[in-house]
Amino acid sequence: MIGKARFFEVSGLSVFVSERQVLANVSFFLKRGEVVGLMGPNGGGKSSLAMTIIGNPGYRVLDGDNPSIILDGKELIDKRIDERVRAGIFLGWQSPVAIPGVSVFAMAKAAYRANHGEVETTILEFKRKLEKLLERVGLESAVLGKDLNDSFSGGEKKRLELFMMLLLRPKLVILDEIDSGLDVDGMRLVGDIVGEMRAEGSSFILITHYRRLLKYIVPDRVIVLKQGRVVESGGVEIIEKIEENGYKDIN
Ligand SMILES: Nc1ncnc2c1ncn2[C@@H]1O[C@H](COP(=O)(O)OP(=O)(O)O)[C@@H](O)[C@H]1O
Numbered sequence: 487m488i489g490k491a492r493f494f495e496v497s498g499l500s501v502f503v504s505e506r507q508v509l510a511n512v513s514f515f516l517k518r519g520e521v522v523g524l525m526g527p528n529g530g531g532k533s534s535l536a537m538t539i540i541g542n543p544g545y546r547v548l549d550g551d552n553p554s555i556i557l558d559g560k561e562l563i564d565k566r567i568d569e570r571v572r573a574g575i576f577l578g579w580q581s582p583v584a585i586p587g588v589s590v591f592a593m594a595k596a597a598y599r600a601n602h603g604e605v606e607t608t609i610l611e612f613k614r615k616l617e618k619l620l621e622r623v624g625l626e627s628a629v630l631g632k633d634l635n636d637s638f639s640g641g642e643k644k645r646l647e648l649f650m651m652l653l654l655r656p657k658l659v660i661l662d663e664i665d666s667g668l669d670v671d672g673m674r675l676v677g678d679i680v681g682e683m684r685a686e687g688s689s690f691i692l693i694t695h696y697r698r699l700l701k702y703i704v705p706d707r708v709i710v711l712k713q714g715r716v717v718e719s720g721g722v723e724i725i726e727k728i729e730e731n732g733y734k735d736i737n
C-alpha cells in the first residue's frame with residue numbers, strides 16, 4: 487500500500503541539546519508504507535532525531551531553518567509529545583526505562599485510551615486482546631501484572647516495545663536500535679510485524695547499525711547521519727558500502 491507522496495516529512499531540523507548542536511538542517515520524507523533505514527556512527531544524531539520527532543522538550547529546534555514535521559497532512563512542529571503520539575507517531579526507545587509502580591496492563595490501558603478513546607470492549611475482552619498481542623511478540627501473559635520494564639531482560643524490553651506498537655497501530659513508527667538485545671528469532675519477528683504493518687499503511691524509520699536486521703526488513707531507502715547531518719541518502723547499496731568500509735569514507 488505504498489502511495490501518497492510525502493506521508494511523513496521533516497524539514498529544516500536544526501536542534502540543540504543544552505548548548506550543544508546535535509542536528510543540522512535535517513530533511514527527508516517517507517511515503518505511506520515506506521521503510522527508511524537510518525544509519526550512522528555512534529553519536530551521529532540518530533537518537534536525537536528520534537527524540538526531536540517525538541517532541542522531547544529537551545531537544546530545542548531552531549526557528550531559523552523553517553522547521554517542519556508533517557504527518558498525514560498535519561503540522562506537528564508546535565505540538566506537545568502527547569499530541570504527536572495521538573496524531574500517530576510511535577517511538578520504540580533505544581533504552582526503555584523501568585517505571586516501578588506502573589504495571590504493563592495499566593500502561594497499555596492508559597496508552598490505548600489516550601489514542602483510541604475508551605477501551606471499546608469490556609476489560610476482560612481488552613485483557614484477552616493484550617494477551618494475544620503478548621503471545622505474538624513471544625511474552626507470557628503474566629507480564630501484564632509486572633511493573634513496566636522492571637526486571638525485564640534487554641530482549642524482553644524490546645519485545646514489549648513491539649507489543650505497544652501492535653496495540654497502538656501508529657501511522658509512523660520509529661524503532662531505535664530495536665535489534666540491540668534481540669535474538670535471531672526476535673529479529674525475524676520484527677521483520678514479520680513490520681512487513682504486516684507497512685502493508686496496512688504504516689511507515690517506518692528503522693535505526694540500526696547493522697545489516698543483520700536489514701536482512702529481515704529490506705528498507706526502501708537508507709539515510710546516513712553523521713555529526714548531525716544527512717551525509718548520504720539512497721538505496722540499499724549504501725548498506726553494503728558501510729559494511730565494507732565503515733563510516734569513515736562517508737562525509
Ligand atoms: N540528552 C543529551 N544530553 C547531552 N548530549 C546529548 C544528549 N542527547 C544527545 N547528545 C549528544 O548528541 C550527539 C548525538 O547523540 P545521539 O543522537 O544519541 O547519537 P546516535 O543515536 O546516532 O548514537 C552525541 O554527541 C551526544 O553526546
Ligand SMILES: [Mg+2]
Nearest residue numbers: 532533534580
Ligand atoms: Mg542512538
